[in-house]
Amino acid sequence: MLIIRLLGGQAVLDGATGRIRTGSSRTLALLGVLIARTGRPQDRAVIAGQFWPESGDGQALTNLRRKLHDLRGILGEDDSLEITPGQLCWHDRGRHDIDLGTFLRESAAAEGAHNEVVVTHGSSALERYGGPLLPGLDDEWLDPLRNELE
Numbered sequence: 001m002l003i004i005r006l007l008g009g010q011a012v013l014d015g016a017t018g019r020i021r022t023g024s025s026r027t028l029a030l031l032g033v034l035i036a037r038t039g040r041p042q043d044r045a046v047i048a049g050q051f052w053p054e055s056g057d058g059q060a061l062t063n064l065r066r067k068l069h070d071l072r073g074i075l076g077e078d079d080s081l082e083i084t085p086g087q088l089c090w091h092d093r094g095r096h097d098i099d100l101g102t103f104l105r106e107s108a109a110a111e112g113a114h115n116e117v118v119v120t121h122g123s124s125a126l127e128r129y130g131g132p133l134l135p136g137l138d139d140e141w142l143d144p145l146r147n148e149l150e
Contacts, residue, residue, distance in 0.1 A: 002075070004098040006032040007149075008131025012074050015097065025137055026051065027070040032134050034081070034090035035100050036145050041087040050141040103128040103149070 001015035010028045012021045022028065030051070034042065048060035055063065068083060075081055080096070082089040092101055106125035110118050133146050 002096045004031070004035070004096055004100070005130070006035065006098075006100045006134055007103060007129055008135060010134060010136065021074045023070045023074050024067075025134070027067050027074065029134050029137055029139070029142070030064075030067050031071060031074075031090075032100065033145070034088055035098060036104070036133070036149075038090050038092050038101060038104070041082075041084075041089040044086055044088055047088065051139070099128045099130060100133065100149075 002021065003011075003013040003015050005011045005013075006028065010022065010025060012023075012028070012031075013019065014021055030047070033047065044064060045057065045061065048064040049057070051067075052060040052063050068088075071081065078095070080091050080093050082091060092098075103125050106121045106128065110121035110125060129149070133149055134142060
């Protein structure tokens with residue numbers, strides 16, 4: 001199991017040993033975007049263009065492939081990350097402790113609930129919200145995600 005922290009900090013830890021398995025901030029940003037959109041395939045070319053807008057399409061896709069390689073190194077043998085030639089998708093398999101994933105699930109449960117259930121799920125969501133998504137990154141593509149979470 002991995003412990004993945006993307007709200008208020010950026011870290012990936014091995015749950016058994018506590019060892020840090022963190023890559024670059026750009027690699028963690030990629031992980032964060034995919035987790036924020038769990039279960040919804042994301043177009044590789046769109047992500048590459050958002051992450052590296054100053055690069056040409058070919059170079060941006062090459063940069064994305066490098067970050068995917070780094071991400072595979074962090075995740076190890078894990079089928080939570082689905083990679084196809086055109087898309088990327090994160091699947092919550094329930095194997096990892098992910099602050100963002102828990103926050104999103106609990107927030108969604110609170111939105112459709114009544115009375116004490118709202119309090120239970122809402123409180124749980126707020127406990128997991130450690131701060132802004134991927135602090136330290138000032139990329140414009142993050143603004144809509146951060147606004148959605150807030």
